[in-house]
Amino acid sequence: MAKVEGIDVRGMQHCETTALGVLLRHEGLDLSEPMLFGLGSGLSFIYWDSKGMGFPFLGGRVKPFELTRNLSAALGLELLVEETASPRKAWQNVAAPIVAGRPVGLQLDSYHLDYFSTKVHFGGHVVAMYGYDEQDAYLVDTEPQGGAVSTSLAGLARARAERGPMTARHRTFTITVPGNVTSxxxxxxxxxxxxxxxxxxxxxxxxxxxxxxxxxxxxxxxxxxxxxxxxxxxxxxxxxxxxxxxxxxxxxxxxxxxxxxxxxxxxxxxxxxxxxxxxxxxxxxxxxxxxxxxxxxxxxxxxxxxxxxxxxxxxxxxxxxxxxxxx
Known part of the structure; x- marks a missing residue:
C-alpha cells in the first residue's frame, strides 16, 4: 500500500486538465482550468466520419495528450512520459513515483473504470493516480465523475491495456516544475x-x-x-x-x-x-x-x-x- 500525502483532489470539468491540475498543484503551481486548457493550446475542431464508424464524431479539442505536451513545452516543465507493452513494467511505472511521493498521470480507456456509470469505450481518457492498496487504485477524475474516486486494480489494468482508437500503450507521465519555470x-x-x-x-x-x-x-x-x-x-x-x-x-x-x-x-x-x-x-x-x-x-x-x-x-x-x- 502507498499513498501520496497532501494531494489536492479537486476535480475539474475536463479529464486532461483535471489530471494536469493535480500534478501541477502538487509541484506548487496552481492554475485555473481555463488557463491550463488555453496555455496548452487545447481548442480545436474535428468532424470525424469513416466507413467503420456507426456515427460521426465531433471533437472540440486537440488530440489526446497533445494538450499536456503543449503546456509542458510552453512553461518549460519537465515532462517524463513512459509507455510499454508489458503489464508488469506498466505497474512499476505507476508504483515507483507514488512510493517516491509523487502523483502520476495515466492515459487509459474509461470503459473499464468501476466508477464510470456510462460504459463507452474512450481510449483518450486521462486521470491522476495518487495511491493504491491490495485491491484498489486511488484516482482523481473530473468533478462530474466524482473527483476523488477509486477503482479495482484489475479494472485499472484492463483500462490501461485496452487497444483501439486514441489508446496509448500503458502511458504514464509525471511533471516536474523547475525552479526557473516560465511565467x-x-x-x-x-x-x-x-x-x-x-x-x-x-x-x-x-x-x-x-x-x-x-x-x-x-x-x-x-x-x-x-x-x-x-x-x-x-x-x-x-x-x-x-x-x-x-x-x-x-x-x-x-x-x-x-x-x-x-x-x-x-x-x-x-x-x-x-x-x-x-x-x-x-x-x-x-x-x-x-x-x-x-x-x-x-x-x-x-x-x-x-x-x-x-x-x-x-x-x-x-x-x-x-x-x-x-x-
Missing part, C-alpha cells in the same frame, strides 16, 4: 497564436473552421445517416455538452481562458476574440439542444436549424481566431 502570463500570447494558426490553416477540410463548415452541411442529413437516431443523436449532444467538455464543445473553457487573459493583458484583439467566443459558446449549446431534440422527435427541421447555426459558427470562430492571430 504563465509570458506564454499567453504565443499559446493563443499557436491555437489560432492551427484553427485557421487546417491541413484537411475536416478540421478547424473548415471542419465546422463541413459539419454544417452534414448535420441536416444525420437522420438518414443513423440506424438509431434516438440513440446516436442523443449521445452526440451529450458528448458536446457534457462528457468532460465543460459545455459547448470546450468553447466555454476557451471563452473563460480569454476572459482571464483579458484581465491581465489590455488588447483590443483579445477582447474581440473573447466577445466572439462568448457568442460561439452560446450557439454551440443551442446546436447540442437541437441535435438532442431531433433525436427524440425524429424531425429533420431541428437539424436544418442546427446546420444554419453551424454555418454562422464557422464564420464567428474564424473571425475570432483571425483577431487573436493578430495579438
Amino acid at each position: 504563465p502570463q509570458d506564454r499567453i500570447i504565443p499559446a493563443i497564436k499557436t491555437c489560432a494558426d492551427a484553427f485557421l490553416n487546417p491541413p484537411i477540410a475536416n478540421l478547424g473552421h473548415r471542419g465546422i463548415e463541413k459539419t454544417a452541411r452534414q448535420v441536416p442529413k444525420w437522420l438518414q445517416r443513423s440506424e438509431n437516431p434516438r440513440e446516436d443523436l442523443s449521445r452526440t449532444a451529450d458528448l458536446m455538452e457534457r462528457a468532460g467538455t465543460g459545455g459547448a464543445l470546450f468553447r466555454n473553457l476557451y471563452r473563460d481562458f480569454l476572459a482571464e487573459c483579458a484581465q491581465q493583458i489590455d488588447n483590443s484583439h483579445l477582447r474581440t476574440g473573447h466577445r466572439l467566443y462568448a457568442e460561439a459558446a452560446t450557439l454551440w449549446t443551442q446546436v447540442a439542444a437541437l441535435v438532442a431534440t431531433a433525436g427524440e422527435s425524429g424531425h429533420a427541421p431541428h437539424l436544418m436549424e442546427a446546420g444554419t447555426i453551424l454555418h454562422g459558427l464557422s464564420r464567428i470562430e474564424r473571425d475570432a481566431m483571425q483577431a487573436l492571430s493578430m495579438l
